[in-house]
Amino acid sequence: MEEKMEQNEAPKESSGNTNYWVIGIIALVVVVGIIWYASKGKKGGLYGTPAAAPSQSSQSATQPAPNGTQNQTGSAVTVKNFAFSPADLTVTKGTTVTWTNEDSVPHQIASDSGSAVSFTGTQMSQGQSFSFTFDTAGAFPYHCAIHPTMHGVITVK
Numbered sequence: 001m002e003e004k005m006e007q008n009e010a011p012k013e014s015s016g017n018t019n020y021w022v023i024g025i026i027a028l029v030v031v032v033g034i035i036w037y038a039s040k041g042k043k044g045g046l047y048g049t050p051a052a053a054p055s056q057s058s059q060s061a062t063q064p065a066p067n068g069t070q071n072q073t074g075s076a077v078t079v080k081n082f083a084f085s086p087a088d089l090t091v092t093k094g095t096t097v098t099w100t101n102e103d104s105v106p107h108q109i110a111s112d113s114g115s116a117v118s119f120t121g122t123q124m125s126q127g128q129s130f131s132f133t134f135d136t137a138g139a140f141p142y143h144c145a146i147h148p149t150m151h152g153v154i155t156v157k
């Protein structure tokens with residue numbers, strides 16, 4: 001009987017100690033939280049608006065986004081359904097334009113006879129591509145040598 005009494009009392013004491021620990025830890029967390037929040041508020045007041053610093057990155061977002069994701073430094077034109085997409089592409093000087101044929105029939109990029117820059121590729125089967133780097137500013141019309149009704153323009157600035 002006496003042993004049972006001792007066993008019952010023991011958990012009571014330990015649980016009492018545990019409660020003190022929990023209260024102490026909670027109090028510590030609250031105090032640290034208040035100090036952290038106060039110091040954060042002070043910094044914001046001293047240094048003004050910290051959100052103004054990283055606004056410079058939005059200025060360089062004028063580059064045309066390529067259709068595909070194959071080449072990072074160039075621009076992509078998709079040849080699909082007997083059409084160029086985009087048919088009118090504007091790039092900066094030095095940009096490599098890559099045409100990729102997604103049709104089951106072959107296509108062939110060919111600059112128009114009046115174009116100041118000549119760029120004519122070989123026949124592209126499905127999945128094949130042709131690349132040309134434009135180093136001269138101007139508007140350069142092209143077509144498909146196999147299907148003369150397909151037209152496109154590369155504008156270099």
Ligand SMILES: [Cu+2]
Nearest residue numbers: 107144146147
């Ligand atoms: Cu074609």
